[in-house]
Amino acid sequence: MHTRQMHTPFHTEDIxxxxxxxxxxxxxxxxxxxxxxxxxxxxxxxxxxxxxxxLAGQTLYYMGPSPAPPGRAVGACGPTTSRxxxxxxLPLLKQGIKAMIGKGxxxxxxxxxxxxxxAVYLVTLGGAGALLAGRVKKVETICYPELMAEAVxxxxxEDFPAICAYDARGGDIFSLQTARYxxx
Amino acid sequence: MPIREIDVSRISAVVxxxxxxxxxxxxxxxxxxxxxxxxxxxxPLGRQILSALLENAVIAGRDRLPxxxxxxxxxxxxxxxxxxxxxxxxxxxxxxxxxxxxYRQGYLRKSVVGQPFSARINSGDNTPPVIHYxxxxxxxxxxxxxxxxxxxxxxxxxxxxxxxxxxTTITDLVVRVVSEAGGTAxxxxxxxxxxxxxxxxxxxxxxxxxxxxxxxxxxxxxxxGMERRILAEVNKLGIGPLGMGxxxxxxxxxxxxxxxxxxxxxxxxxxxxxxxxxxxxxI
Numbered sequence: 001m002h003t004r005q006m007h008t009p010f011h012t013e014d015i016x017x018x019x020x021x022x023x024x025x026x027x028x029x030x031x032x033x034x035x036x037x038x039x040x041x042x043x044x045x046x047x048x049x050x051x052x053x054x055l056a057g058q059t060l061y062y063m064g065p066s067p068a069p070p071g072r073a074v075g076a077c078g079p080t081t082s083r084x085x086x087x088x089x090l091p092l093l094k095q096g097i098k099a100m101i102g103k104g105x106x107x108x109x110x111x112x113x114x115x116x117x118x119a120v121y122l123v124t125l126g127g128a129g130a131l132l133a134g135r136v137k138k139v140e141t142i143c144y145p146e147l148m149a150e151a152v153x154x155x156x157x158e159d160f161p162a163i164c165a166y167d168a169r170g171g172d173i174f175s176l177q178t179a180r181y182x183x184x
Numbered sequence: 185m186p187i188r189e190i191d192v193s194r195i196s197a198v199v200x201x202x203x204x205x206x207x208x209x210x211x212x213x214x215x216x217x218x219x220x221x222x223x224x225x226x227x228p229l230g231r232q233i234l235s236a237l238l239e240n241a242v243i244a245g246r247d248r249l250p251x252x253x254x255x256x257x258x259x260x261x262x263x264x265x266x267x268x269x270x271x272x273x274x275x276x277x278x279x280x281x282x283x284x285x286x287y288r289q290g291y292l293r294k295s296v297v298g299q300p301f302s303a304r305i306n307s308g309d310n311t312p313p314v315i316h317y318x319x320x321x322x323x324x325x326x327x328x329x330x331x332x333x334x335x336x337x338x339x340x341x342x343x344x345x346x347x348x349x350x351x352t353t354i355t356d357l358v359v360r361v362v363s364e365a366g367g368t369a370x371x372x373x374x375x376x377x378x379x380x381x382x383x384x385x386x387x388x389x390x391x392x393x394x395x396x397x398x399x400x401x402x403x404x405x406x407x408x409g410m411e412r413r414i415l416a417e418v419n420k421l422g423i424g425p426l427g428m429g430x431x432x433x434x435x436x437x438x439x440x441x442x443x444x445x446x447x448x449x450x451x452x453x454x455x456x457x458x459x460x461x462x463x464x465x466x467i
Contacts, residue, residue: 178422
């Protein structure tokens with residue numbers, strides 16, 4: 001299967017060129033955030049305060065790693081369920097995030113918001129944390145260290161595998177592919 | 185029959201080892217099921233994903249890295265021989281200490297929070313585990329440990345069906361639960377079913393069903409038939425590996441069945457992701 005090498009944060013033209021179903025290998029920077037960090041960001045924005053990290057143009061990875069064993073940048077680091085982040089996603093799209101990486105489908109509302117804001121949703125290999133650990137070269141905790149695995153971290157990745165699930169034009173790999181193999 | 189004494193320190197040590205073994209090494213049963221799935225899967229993308237999952241298992245075992253960053257809640261099924269006397273302290277504490285050491289020494293992720301409805305502060309050592317005890321004949325202690333991830337657990341459901349509803353409604357329920365889970369539960373799944381008994385026992389049976397080697401059929405021929413038919417229906421859904429479309433949505437359906445009240449038909453559907461980790465030892 002054809003694979004596209006891409007840089008993160010994405011250039012706008014790269015985002016627009018992505019099509020649902022594209023196989024990607026990502027290199028560059030992404031930020032981790034899962035439930036607890038999303039909740040704190042939401043509370044910060046509700047108070048009208050700035051976020052502790054600038055998210056304009058950035059890629060979020062819904063992930064909380066296992067601790068790094070000695071000599072490694074990170075432990076296992078596969079995606080968590082994206083759907084749980086749906087309730088926090090619109091304000092973050094307004095802050096300028098352009099790509100999210102996780103696993104599984106999003107709500108119809110979030111899917112529509114992603115399209116409206118010209119962003120993309122990618123999925124990576126759920127349950128392949130050991131394989132993905134080899135693609136993360138550097139990890140730095142940016143905020144909320146007390147949240148442990150749920151802290152916000154800046155990752156530098158190389159050849160990180162992902163599939164474009166929702167593209168910026170409303171294309172959706174889940175419904176497309178599921179319909180193809182459905183026998184009921 | 186003399187009473188055999190087992191010191192709690194032995195039990196802690198075994199639990200520690202099982203935490204690491206289960207998180208680093210995908211069982212041969214799951215590996216074989218995933219290899220068979222590569223042959224069966226119609227979708228090229230699905231085959232690509234399944235191959236990556238097998239590669240992940242090789243890397244995890246080789247590098248002693250967790251198969252999945254979600255190293256789970258530690259679920260423990262302990263079978264205590266009735267001719268065993270556990271000495272040296274509390275058995276609950278010993279199992280908890282084993283989990284604490286295993287998750288620390290193995291660099292496993294700590295995913296347990298206290299006061300779940302409010303502060304949700306991480307306990308820092310993945311304790312407490314969830315422990316189920318059974319008293320059985322004999323003078324041994326069997327410890328089975330399952331690190332259970334949150335994604336598939338969240339997508340699990342329990343229903344109190346009507347007495348006459350039977351296999352058709354059970355099948356409809358499983359199909360609905362698996363459909364709603366989609367890619368979020370990390371298919372291909374192992375589906376644990378608890379049928380009968382009572383509300384809480386159905387849920388425990390569904391979990392126990394997941395402890396069976398993946399793909400092993402129920403010893404009850406009628407139950408085994410239901411397992412096969414439900415698996416066939418689920419695999420018509422097209423959800424496929426990680427929800428990206430395909431003909432292998434589940435690897436197996438395992439059911440545990442018990443008698444129940446004339447007014448009831450409790451059914452628990454416990455989903456297990458493809459990283460179906462379990463390990464056991466006999467002391």
